[in-house]
Amino acid sequence: MRDDSPNSWEARADAHSFYGFTDLPSINERGAVVLTHGQGPYVFDVHGQQYLDANSGLWNMVAGFDHPGLAEAAKAQYDRFPGYHAFFGRMSDQTVMLSEKLIEVSPFPRGKVFYTNSGSEANDTMVKMLWFLGGAEGHANRRKIITRKNGYHGVTAVAASMTGKPYNEVFGLPLDGFLHLTCPHYWREGRDGESEAEFTARLARELEDMITREGADTIAGFFAEPVLGAGGVIPPPEGYFQAIQTVLRKHAIPLISDEVICGFGRTGAVWGAETYDFIPDAIISSKNLTAGYFPMGAVILGPELTDRLQTASDAIEEFPHGFTASGHPVGCAVALKAIDVILNEGLMENVRALTPKFEAGLNWLLENPNIGEARGKGLMGAVEAVRDKATKTPFEGHLSVSERIANTCTDHGLICRPLGQAVVLCPAFIMTEPQMDEMFNKLDAALKTVFKEVA
Numbered sequence: 001m002r003d004d005s006p007n008s009w010e011a012r013a014d015a016h017s018f019y020g021f022t023d024l025p026s027i028n029e030r031g032a033v034v035l036t037h038g039q040g041p042y043v044f045d046v047h048g049q050q051y052l053d054a055n056s057g058l059w060n061m062v063a064g065f066d067h068p069g070l071a072e073a074a075k076a077q078y079d080r081f082p083g084y085h086a087f088f089g090r091m092s093d094q095t096v097m098l099s100e101k102l103i104e105v106s107p108f109p110r111g112k113v114f115y116t117n118s119g120s121e122a123n124d125t126m127v128k129m130l131w132f133l134g135g136a137e138g139h140a141n142r143r144k145i146i147t148r149k150n151g152y153h154g155v156t157a158v159a160a161s162m163t164g165k166p167y168n169e170v171f172g173l174p175l176d177g178f179l180h181l182t183c184p185h186y187w188r189e190g191r192d193g194e195s196e197a198e199f200t201a202r203l204a205r206e207l208e209d210m211i212t213r214e215g216a217d218t219i220a221g222f223f224a225e226p227v228l229g230a231g232g233v234i235p236p237p238e239g240y241f242q243a244i245q246t247v248l249r250k251h252a253i254p255l256i257s258d259e260v261i262c263g264f265g266r267t268g269a270v271w272g273a274e275t276y277d278f279i280p281d282a283i284i285s286s287k288n289l290t291a292g293y294f295p296m297g298a299v300i301l302g303p304e305l306t307d308r309l310q311t312a313s314d315a316i317e318e319f320p321h322g323f324t325a326s327g328h329p330v331g332c333a334v335a336l337k338a339i340d341v342i343l344n345e346g347l348m349e350n351v352r353a354l355t356p357k358f359e360a361g362l363n364w365l366l367e368n369p370n371i372g373e374a375r376g377k378g379l380m381g382a383v384e385a386v387r388d389k390a391t392k393t394p395f396e397g398h399l400s401v402s403e404r405i406a407n408t409c410t411d412h413g414l415i416c417r418p419l420g421q422a423v424v425l426c427p428a429f430i431m432t433e434p435q436m437d438e439m440f441n442k443l444d445a446a447l448k449t450v451f452k453e454v455a
């Protein structure tokens with residue numbers, strides 16, 4: 001709870017740090033949680049309070065907060081070569097090796113990688129690549145980008161325009177030419193009597209209609225998360241990517257899989273695209289790419305986009321884009337280690353082994369009369385609070401139900417994230433069964449407390 005003495009960590013946090021994506025009424029009442037360190041899936045605050053972090057940081061600290069191999073890989077690379085860029089034909093040996101590894105583990109028989117510092121920048125980079133191709137290939141109008149409502153692609157001006165969230169209106173976004181389709185959420189968007197397969201077919205028709213209306217030759221690409229993450233953990237309806245990809249292929253529109261959350265194990269396979277059995281034209285990666293131990297993003301291009309981008313770049317003798325820290329040697333060394341840890345140290349196996357227990361836990365929470373839906377894939381899940389389960393009527397917005405649930409959890413040593421009226425769970429891949437019991441028991445107790453308060 002908030003310590004209001006002038007030199008408290010809470011007061012000092014307020015004084016000089018601007019909060020992003022934070023419920024300010026909660027902060028005013030409770031103060032920031034200032035953390036000092038972590039252990040396994042737990043974090044500790046300045047008062048010594050321990051929290052089980054059910055969100056593994058922001059989806060990304062999948063190897064826990066004290067993985068010795070990752071810290072050592074960073075330290076060794078800092079000692080050897082602590083920083084360099086990837087401009088002017090120079091790059092570190094770690095960068096070369098990471099690109100080889102990413103193509104090796106990608107669904108592509110060959111391809112190339114471009115590095116950024118974040119997922120947002122990777123999406124921006126991909127959009128610039130598509131715009132560049134439009135111009136170079138004589139289709140200068142091919143600039144529109146299609147995404148879905150509730151899709152999350154980041155916060156830079158372009159990535160925020162791709163993101164289908166109403167809060168971006170406060171910035172006067174989206175920019176022109178960013179189009180949003182219906183959120184593929186069957187429980188919320190499916191019509192009375194409509195089967196899941198019919199819902200999918202309707203979404204595919206909506207895409208087809210949008211392409212016809214806008215003109216296929218004005219559309220540069222379609223971006224989608226395999227499972228919407230920050231939109232509330234929404235797995236696609238049955239057959240979704242097959243239906244969408246058929247439409248996109250007909251019009252030669254690239255399908256970009258934003259795997260910033262799904263990539264590297266979250267859904268139980270290396271890629272969400274693998275889980276849902278489609279091969280995209282390019283992949284956006286970040287978050288788990290370094291298990292959260294270094295800020296880094298990557299655009300992984302499949303063979304066709306690689307060749308086209310190469311041809312377009314050859315024509316003007318360069319691809320004029322890059323960040324100062326693109327392909328940072330420490331980031332690349334950490335990513336190489338993180339991929340090894342996730343794929344070869346049993347983390348992904350643990351995701352698969354824990355998934356049935358995770359699903360059982362979500363279904364157990366669904367027995368609660370005010371939980372309308374429990375959904376998820378692999379180790380990402382959400383439960384959605386409702387006033388009335390039969391009619392799916394949400395709680396009144398002013399009650400801030402999901403914030404209350406998250407705050408009550410925090411009071412009991414569990415960190416989980418409110419999202420709309422849902423609460424998100426995306427634990428670390430190293431989680432044990434007892435820790436998972438702790439997570440569900442604490443969340444269940446918080447749900448019961450809050451639902452009594454707002455009844």
Ligand SMILES: *Cc1c(COP(=O)(O)O)cnc(C)c1O
Nearest residue numbers: 118119120152153154229260261
């Ligand atoms: C987090 C996220 C991003 C943005 O990544 P940042 O590193 O925060 O810029 C993009 N796409 C998806 C799917 C994400 O979850």
